[in-house]
Amino acid sequence: MRTPSRLRRRWSAGLVAIGLVACAAEPTVDARRAAPITTTPWIHGVADGATPTDPPIEVRSFGPDTFVLRQSKSVHFEAPFLFLLCGGSRALLLDTGATRDAAKFPLRATVDRLLEERRVARGDDAAPPLIVAHTHAHGDHVAGDRQFQDRPNTTIVGRRAPEVAAFFEFVEWPRDIVTFDLGERELTLLGIPGHEDASIALFDERTGWLLTGDTVYPGRLYVRDWPAFKASIHRLARFARTHDVSWVVGTHVEMSTTPGVDFPMGATYQPNEHPLELAPAVLDELEAALDDAGDTPTRIVRASFIVEPINR
Secondary structure (H helix, E strand, C coil): CCCCCCCCCEECCCCCCCEEEECCCCCCHHHHHHCCCCCCCCCCECCCCCCCCCCCEEEEECCCCEEEEEECCCCCCCCCEEEEEECCCCEEEECCCCCCCCCCCCHHHHHHHHHHHHHHHHCCCCCCCEEEECCCCCHHHHHHHHHHCCCCCEEECCCCHHHHHHHHCCCCCCCCEEEEECCCCEEEEEECCCCCCCCEEEEECCCCEEEEECCCCCCEEEECCHHHHHHHHHHHHHHHHHCCCCEEEECCCCEECCCCCECCCCCCECCCECCCEECCHHHHHHHHHHHHHCCCCCCEECCCCEEEECCC
């Protein structure tokens, strides 16, 4: 059942070892927006032949209502990042990772624990309703959905573009910009197809994070629809120029700290990773590079990303 009490406006155009890192005592909102996300290395796998020591999920909290989770490379080489954003009346889990098996990847148990701890700290009678949505529909971002299928008070948003558009009330997909209210925490959503048809970006005004999924992140930006991807990057860049974006935050890290050098596909050990977050100027850089390439799908290498057209 869809949660009834939503407020939006539309503009045209645990059970196993879990790593938990809490940020220092509650900073101001402005300080939190300015602070980097990657202050210490994330779990990043182990060298060949070494015994895995990472927890299956690392959790970092950014204040009492914002959590970033990373799946261990020892569980799945994709090691995606997931986001749990909580408001006054509901919570949003963005993506569910690359592994179905709760014994290997206890996502639901982790989310339940975080929401219960928050409930206790706030003195609420119950944890908020949970919305499970996705940056896009690829398997390494939706595999954990099944862990939430029988969870009470939970809505799982469909994966296809028409389902995403209907749930978030896009009228002209993907050109609309829509809002989704978690209760005293408004999120802004943009449709950004090109990597995948149902791709979305989400701007959280509280943190200033622009969450961009696999469309923009420090890694290989796989482009399946070149014209759609270019149009989406133009929309993202225009949005970032007119909003107070602190960081562009994707869902993987594949670049190293050496500019322009990525880790091999399938790598399960990534020492010296690039930080997860990117400065908003990366969107201007990507937009200009795509404009220079024109209508021809082109591989583009820059310091913090590589554009990889599919079937070019």
